[in-house]
Amino acid sequence: MGGRSERRCSRCRSLPGTAGVRCALCWAAARQPVCARWAKKWMKALPPPAHPRCATSAAAAAPPGYPAAHGGKRALLVGVAYRSTRYELRGTITDVNSMKFLLQTKFGFPAQSILVLSEDEGDRSRIPTRENMVAAMRWLVHGCRPGDSLVFHFSGHGSQKFDTSMDEVDGYDETLCPLDYEISGMISDDEVNEMIVRPLPRGVKLHAVVDACHSGSSLDLPYVCKANRNGDYHWEVRTHVKKATSGGLAICFSGCDDHQTSSDTSVFTQDIVTGAMTYCFIQAVENGPGVTYGHILLGMRAAIRESNRDFCIGGSIAALLRRVFHTGLTQVPQLSSSEQFNIFQTPFIL
Numbered sequence: 001m002g003g004r005s006e007r008r009c010s011r012c013r014s015l016p017g018t019a020g021v022r023c024a025l026c027w028a029a030a031r032q033p034v035c036a037r038w039a040k041k042w043m044k045a046l047p048p049p050a051h052p053r054c055a056t057s058a059a060a061a062a063p064p065g066y067p068a069a070h071g072g073k074r075a076l077l078v079g080v081a082y083r084s085t086r087y088e089l090r091g092t093i094t095d096v097n098s099m100k101f102l103l104q105t106k107f108g109f110p111a112q113s114i115l116v117l118s119e120d121e122g123d124r125s126r127i128p129t130r131e132n133m134v135a136a137m138r139w140l141v142h143g144c145r146p147g148d149s150l151v152f153h154f155s156g157h158g159s160q161k162f163d164t165s166m167d168e169v170d171g172y173d174e175t176l177c178p179l180d181y182e183i184s185g186m187i188s189d190d191e192v193n194e195m196i197v198r199p200l201p202r203g204v205k206l207h208a209v210v211d212a213c214h215s216g217s218s219l220d221l222p223y224v225c226k227a228n229r230n231g232d233y234h235w236e237v238r239t240h241v242k243k244a245t246s247g248g249l250a251i252c253f254s255g256c257d258d259h260q261t262s263s264d265t266s267v268f269t270q271d272i273v274t275g276a277m278t279y280c281f282i283q284a285v286e287n288g289p290g291v292t293y294g295h296i297l298l299g300m301r302a303a304i305r306e307s308n309r310d311f312c313i314g315g316s317i318a319a320l321l322r323r324v325f326h327t328g329l330t331q332v333p334q335l336s337s338s339e340q341f342n343i344f345q346t347p348f349i350l
Contacts, residue, residue, distance in 0.1 A: 062139045063125040063132075066115055073109045073149050073350070075100075076140045079118040080128045080156030080179050087157060090273040091265070093118055095155035095211060098274070102282050103151060107350040115139065119179065128156070130184035133176070137195040146203025149350050152196060155275050158212030158262070159186060174218045174258055176210075193220040193243050197338065200248025207350060208252040211275040213261040215254035217336060225335040225343060227297060235340045250338040253281055253296065256331035263331060267307045277333055280304060285348065293335060294343035300333040 062068075079096035082088050096116055103109035115136055117128040125132055140150055157177040175186035197219055200206055210218045217224070220243050227233035255262035255277035263276045277300065284299035285291060335343070 062142070063135055065123040065125040066136070066139050067112050071110060071113045072147055073103075073107070073113055073151075074140060074144070075103055075109055075114045075151035075153070076136050077114065077116045077151075077153045078128050078133060078136070078156065079116070080154075080177065081119050082157065082179065083119055089156065091275045091278075092155040093120055094272060095275045095278040096153065098278065098282055099153045099209070102285065103350070106286065109151070109350075128178055129180045130178040130187060133178050133187060134191075134195065137192070141196050141199045141206075144199075144201065144204045146201065148204045150196075150200075150204065150206045151350060152206065152208040153211075153278075154209075154218075155211040155278055157181075158210070158214045158218065160214050160258070172258075174214045176212060176218065189218050189220040192218060197221070197245055197250045198243065200245040200250060202247030204248035206248065206250045208250070208254075209278065209281055210252060210254045211262055211277040211281075212255060214258050215256060215262065215334075217258055218254055219250060219252045219336065221250055221252055221336040221338050223337045223340050225297065225337070227294070227335075227343070229298070229301075231294065231298065231344065233294070233343060235337075245338050248338075251293070252334075252336045253277075253300075254334045254336070257334055260331050268303075276304060276307075276331065280333070291348050292344050293341075293346055293348055296348055297333065297335045297343065304331065304333070 077096040077099050079092035081090070081092050096118055100114055100116060103114060104111060115126070117126050117132060117136055119127060121127060125135070137152070140152060144150060154176055159175045159177055160172040173188040173190060175188050176192065177186050178184065196206060196208075208219055212218065217238070222238050222243065223235045224238060225233055226236050255275065265273065265276050268274065268276070268279050280300040280303040281296065283303060284296040287295070287299065
């Protein structure tokens with residue numbers, strides 16, 4: 001009766017040192033076993049194995065309704081409103097529309113290189129279901145080359161679930177909630193990292209803006225910026241996270257810490273509901289030329305603190321009710337990265 005140890009190399013038929021041909025990104029084993037002597041040669045000769053989590057696999061081909069994945073600037077903007085549910089959000093569509101306008105007018109992203117997933121889209125492949133979000137994240141990084149600038153923006157619900165890979169100090173994975181998450185499941189930070197962080201080659205930069213609850217480490221990046229109001233900061237090393245890019249750079253602005261919640265609010269615009277973090281991020285970026293990552297981070301936090309101050313000292317009956325029920329914003333935006341850098345000397349450039 002044959003066991004695993006008896007599988008011979010398909011090339012030289014040897015038993016010792018048997019190893020499977022694996023994808024360089026997701027380490028999914030190919031069907032043909034080969035010994036170590038032939039593995040390296042076969043890796044160059046064979047196409048990568050199809051794997052559902054591998055951004056470079058054949059399964060990563062974009063659906064017909066997606067833009068062609070080319071050009072130096074590319075963006076994926078996801079806004080999930082969860083309409084007709086008890087957890088409906090009213091600001092997410094405004095968020096993605098505002099981000100799209102910012103990318104086009106301030107940073108020169110071509111309209112044809114921006115993919116939007118929302119419930120307002122007529123194309124079914126652009127509805128923010130789990131399947132479509134996964135396909136879109138693969139599209140974002142597929143075929144990227146040195147010099148490319150990628151943007152991922154998510155506005156919607158975030159949550160947590162028990163960590164099964166044992167790489168979280170608090171025992172929970174952070175998650176993004178697609179439109180159909182109750183049926184198809186959430187997208188964990190492990191999956192997000194595997195799809196849009198690990199494939200980044202040298203010379204490619206990814207900026208993520210995640211406006212969701214429990215989003216502080218939603219990309220599972222190894223460095224988290226700890227900064228106070230005076231501008232003093234240091235990079236906290238998440239030593240338990242051993243998830244690197246393939247040489248590229250990934251930077252994430254998120255709406256709150258992992259244990260906090262992010263808000264859908266009209267406190268900044270009076271009559272238009274937006275995500276608090278998305279609104280503050282855009283305002284901080286538009287402050288002027290030469291804005292740095294540090295100025296954006298502190299500007300976002302200051303805007304939320306200021307909104308709470310105005311929120312509490314208003315003289316109207318509505319302001320009194322808000323003070324009584326403590327419904328101000330409690331979130332603290334976060335900055336994380338795959339590399340350490342000087343946040344006040346590095347300009348924010350997309």
